[in-house]
Each structure stands twice: as structure tokens, then as C-alpha cells.
Amino acid sequence: MRLRKNVIVFLLTGVIVFAISSCKKDKDEEVLPEDSFDKSGMLANIGDNLILPAYAKLKLSMDSLQLSNNLFTANPTLLTLTELQAKFTQAYINYQWCSTYEFGPAESEVVRANFNTFPCDTIQINSNISSGIYDLASAANIDAKGLPAIDFLLYRSNQDNNYILSLFTTSISASNAKNYLTALVNELKIKTDAVNTAWSSTGGNYINTFKSSTGSDVGGSIGMLVNQLNYDFELLKNAKIGIPLGKKTLGVALPEKVEAYYSTQSIALVLEHIKSIENIYLGRDIQNSDGLGLDDYLDHVGAQYGSGSLNNAIKNKLTTAKTKLIAIPGTLSQAVIANTTIVDNAYAELQQLVILLKVDMPSSLGVLITYVDSDGD
């Protein structure tokens, strides 16, 4: 009997504590609606309306890149070269819209490193071409392939198409150069197809895995998306702007380290990249139709920044960052030397965005960045 009495006392205390705590919640209900946030809906939107179309577009551009390459290598003329350059530019742009999704299929294919390790190693590329012996899958060739290597082969430093054409026609290693170019294009094409198939509902159906795993830990879709978005964004900030600007070399600019150095489309690519990240954040597809995204999730949990909402702070910063990137005159490799202050301003905005995206966002959503044991900071 006495045992039962104690049990009742124990439970009653719990209930009283609970009752006290319930009284406190009134003011918070306005901030946090009781309706659950539709995480599956957000992932379905991002998966179906952003990721799948982005990969489909990349596949289309890789298909035409391969086709143009075959036409060019079969018949290298100024016309086929220009056509190939145009297809390449489009493929590089479309890649920017896939760069963030380095999980699942893209992680298996190591897409980021295989597609876009820059600056490329021109000495290694030239030696591969002249010897005609190389293994693109080996780690030694990681900076002798992918989009940056094609960028080098199709544009060179002087961008003189007659000269470039001669390297594929009259040069003694012309045949080797064509083979190398083809090998690079084919590798990208094969990997793009593999990722597409793996995501497709008629193939590996990773889209289903992505949509159904709504966890915020390292293996959950929200966790992976947020962590990769951050990783990718820091890559954008550091590799694409910071390093060329000399941020890691005590202010000594390194203009040759920009992305797409030879085709000089660095700023255009950075802009595509940041727009892609903005769209993921907003859950907005390429037709500008705005569905559920991380912005809605942040608003749902009532995330604050200063006196306003975190979502507004992030949206405003994204807009400012884009404006400051657009303001950079000429090519990026020229600007990091001639217009340091303007590039610096853009960089500062990106730096502020890193804080909001990497500190405030995960910390408001409870997203974990590692899988080692923790007892809460």
C-alpha cells in the first residue's frame, strides 16, 4: 500500500510540474504554431522540383557536349570549335545548379572533385596529352580533368581560336589532344548519367530515399542538405572568390586560381552558383515557383536574428551578395588585381552569409554536423 502511495506522490509531482510548465507556454504559441512543419513536403519539393530537374538539365547539356565533341574531333574546324565552346559553357553553368547535392548518388560518384577541381594542373594535362598514357580515375589526375581541364583545352590563355584549333589539327600531338578531350568529356557524361539514373524513380530511386528520410542528423535528408549547402557555400566563398583575391596569401592576389580561368566566365558561374543555393534555401524551382524550403522551416520554428527573423536576414544577405557580385567589373581575374575593393565588398557579404547559414540556420533547426557521440556542447 505504501509503495502505491509513493508512486502516486511521484506521478502527482510530475503532473504538477507539467501543469506549471503548461501555463508558461501561452506567449510562445504565437511564435511557434502548433501545426507541424511539413518536412516531407519540403523534401519532396526540393527533390522533385529542384534536384531532379537540375540533374536532368545537366544530363541534357552533357549529352550535347558529348555530341559536339564528337563532331569537333571528327572534323576540327573553327565552326565546330565555337559550337563545342558554347556547349561547354552551358554545361559548366548547369553544373553550378548541381554542385550542392553531394550526397547519395553524387557522393558515390565524387562529383564535386571529379567535375570541378580547380585550378587545373596544366603541366599534368600537357604531359598526359604528349604521353597519351593516363588513368583519369587516379588521384594524381584529379586536377588534370573535369570541367576546368576542358576549360583549359578549349580556351587556353590567349583565347585565340586559330591557335587552339591548331593544337587539335596541325600539332604533333593533335590526335592525342583529341583523345584526351574526348576522355574528359566521356568521363563527365558517364558520371552524369550514373547520378541521373541513381536519382531516377525508374532507376536507383534515390529520390524516394531522399524524400522519406526526414531526419536532421548526418544521415537524414535535412541534415545532408543543410550540411552540404554549407560546405558548398564555403567552397564558393573560399575557392571561387577568397583564394584568387589573396585572402589566404596575406593579400597577394592569385588571379589564375579563379574558376573557369581560361574561358573567363568566373563571375557568371559564381552568380549561377549562388542563385542555385538561394533557390534551394527558398525551395524555389527554375520557373520561379516558390514551394516549401528552408526559409519556411526557419519561419516555422520562429528563428530570430537580431530584432527580426533569421529568414529575412538570410534573404536580404543573399540579395546583397548577388548585387555586390554583379558589381564586379571585367573578368574576376582582372578584378582581383585592379578592383580589389569591389571584390572585397562582395567577399565580405559572402562571409556574413556563412555565419547565417552555418551557425544560425543549423543551430535553429537542430541539424547535426557530425555523427560522433555528443552530450550537447
Place this chain on the structure above:
Amino acid sequence: MNFPFKEKCSKRLMEQVHIAPLVVFRVVFGGMMLASIIRFWLNGWIEQLYINPTFFFTYYGFEWVKPLGEVGMYLLFFIMGIAALFVMIGLFYRLSSLLFFISFTYVELIDKSTYLNHYYFISIVAFLMILLPAGKYFSLDTFINPKKRITHIPRIFIFIIQLQLGMVYFFAGVAKLNPDWLFDAQPLRIWLQAHTDIPILGYFMDKVWVAYFFSWFGAFYDLTIPLFLSIKKTRTIAYVFVIVFHVLTRILFQIGMFPYIMILATLIFFSEGFHLKIISAIRKITDKFKKVMEQEVTINYQFRRSIVRVFVGFFILHFSIQLLLPFRYLFYPDQLFWTEQGYRFSWRVMLMEKAGKTFFYVTDNDTGRSGEAMVDNDLTVNQEKMMATQPDMIIQYAHYLKEKYQKLGIKNPKITVESYVSLNGKGSRLYINKYVDLTKVRDGFHHKWWLLPSEQK
């Protein structure tokens, strides 16, 4: 000098009771440690945490503790595993328990970024276990040499473990008595809503009242569970709560083996009869190999008078330190959660959502040139995450950068940081004075004046 209370206490603590609860605790502790080591090994964490990193955040005063390289680390974990196994089966008990304590604590001292209260708890218990005669019953030592066998020990030997366990809970509860936890249900509100994907319970995880309920219930549980486990009448129901509580924490948090360890460790609050039943249950299995079941004769642990004094002295000293350590933060200005001065070794478990990002800048004082420091490959993801919110680690890394740049030929580097921290979802704010040259700042137990105040406009 006779105080009735003191006499009553000492009489009760020195009273001979059956050794069974302590022995079952030894088996459980050794077994769980062995399982933890195997799990750690299989997860690849030896490599990830102690072999791969190029930089390690040492503890103040323990800078001499270094990782032992690939072979060395695996060997150390192997020894640790064997020691845990021997503790469990009670073979060369004193030596094994000593070896386990040394190897485990050595590993924990290598890198601050892996600090967990759970590991600290295990180090303490491992140390206490060296001093206790937990290998003198139901062990291979007594099977080999039955003369070593004892059946009864002074109650104080069991009470020590109970008190240590009780303190962990109690201080974890005290730490929860802060405004964010009680009146904002933070950080549970952030953490729980991330778990709407778990079956059944998921539905409740983003309800605000649930976060409040968990916060208050958690605080109440931690503060009272040692008491309810100590009282015979409430023990069984309290133990049900222990199981529910720890299973919940296991589901909701990335908390490793700790919930299982606590669920089994708290069994030590149960009676000797209960533990004798456990032992005879295990014996039923082992008796297949061991035909003769010895008649149980009471053999008391002989506590020599001179040793009693030393032991009781140590006991008082240890628990006094344990009692005071969590309050050392009171000597420092500003908020504990912000400064983290006096945060570790105080059973502050799952208490705050703190995240940060630190940009390091280097200036060549001779030329005036400056830029961001190259940090990308020095730290692991986990190290960077832990460092970003803990100022003593930021200092250590700044000093490392100074040396790194000196080796690169910059004789006179200045290291400054731009550091942002967000605490319990309040939004990121500047953490450290960005003009302070951190190479000129010493780490230590004094107030970190270069931290910016937690309340900023």
C-alpha cells in the same frame, strides 16, 4: 569527541554487508566498457579522432599527453579492451582496473574536442574501482585462489559508487535550473522538433508543451532520482523511470552508450538479495563448467585501522572536490554558457545549443600584410565545431597558427579572430574582441577578458 550523528553514520557506513551489489557493478562496468571500446573501434573513431587529425587540443597542464600514432593508438585501445574484459571476469583485478583507468584516461586527455561528461564519469568510476575490492567475489581471481574470497564488505564501498552516480544526476539537475531551460524550454525546443520523423513519438516532438514538459520533467528527474533510488519503497518505480528516461535520451540524442551504461549502473541501488539472484542466474550458466558449488561461508573484509583513516580521508576529499567543482564558475564574470569558464567536469549534459564559426586572421607585423589564416586542413569537422564555441580552444589553435606561420618564414605574426556564436537559438553574435592579438594571450584559469559580453546591443 563523540557526536551521536557521526557515530551513527560511521557505524552504518562500516557495517558489513554482502559484496554482491559491488561485484555485479564490476561485471556490468567491465562489460559495458568492453562493448563501448568495440563500438568505438568499429565506428572507425580511433582513426578519425586520434590518428587522422594533425592538431590536438590538449588540456591545460596535460600538454605532454600525445596521441601514440596508428600502431600505438590501436595497441592502447586493445589493452584497454583486454583490461575491461579482465575487470568484467575479475582476472588480475587490481592490475586490470588500474590499466583500464590509465589507458582510458590517457585517451580522453589527448584531445579536449572529444570531451564528454560521460567519459569523465567513466574515468572517475574507473579510478574508484581500483580502490574497491570488487574482484574478491564471483571472479576468476577467487576461482583460481579461493583464499582471496570475501563475502562481506563495509557498506561504504558500495555507497561510494551510489554517491558518485547520485551526484552525476543531481548536478545535471542543478545545471538545468536556468531561465532558458525552465522558461523557454531551450534547447529542447530546437532539438525535439528535429525528431518529428521517429515513429509514434514523432507526432509530439514539435509541440511546444512537449518541450516544456520534457524540460521540467528532466530537471525534476535528475534532481530526485538518486533519492527515489535510495529509498526502498520507491526504488522499483524509480527504476522504471530510469529506463524510460534513458531510452528516450537514446532515441532523441546522439548520446552513444551512455544511456545503457546508466540503466545498468543504477542497479547498484538495489538490495543484496537482488544482486545475489543475478549472480546465481549467471552461475547457472557457468556451473556447467564448474561442477562444485562452494558452500557460502561469511568472510568479512578486514579493514585495517590505519587504512580506514586514509580511505575515509580520501573519500571526503574526493567528494568535496566533486561537490565544489561544478560551482567554480561563480568565480568568473558574465554568463557561464557564454564564456564556458568552469563548464567542463560539472555534469552539464545536453544543456545548451551552441554553435559558432571562427575566422582566423594573420598579420605579418614586419610588413603589415594581412589575410585569413589557412585553417582548412588542420582541423576535423568535429574539432572545428567544438573549437568555435570554446574560447580556450580558440586560443590554443591561434598559438598553433603562430608557430605554423613562423615556420613559413613570418617571424612576427599577429593572430586575430572574427568569431560568431549563437546560443540557444538567440542568433549569432560576435564572441571575441577582433582586435586582440591572440598570440599575446595566455591560456589559463584566469578570466578571459578578451571575450565580448554575452549581452550585446
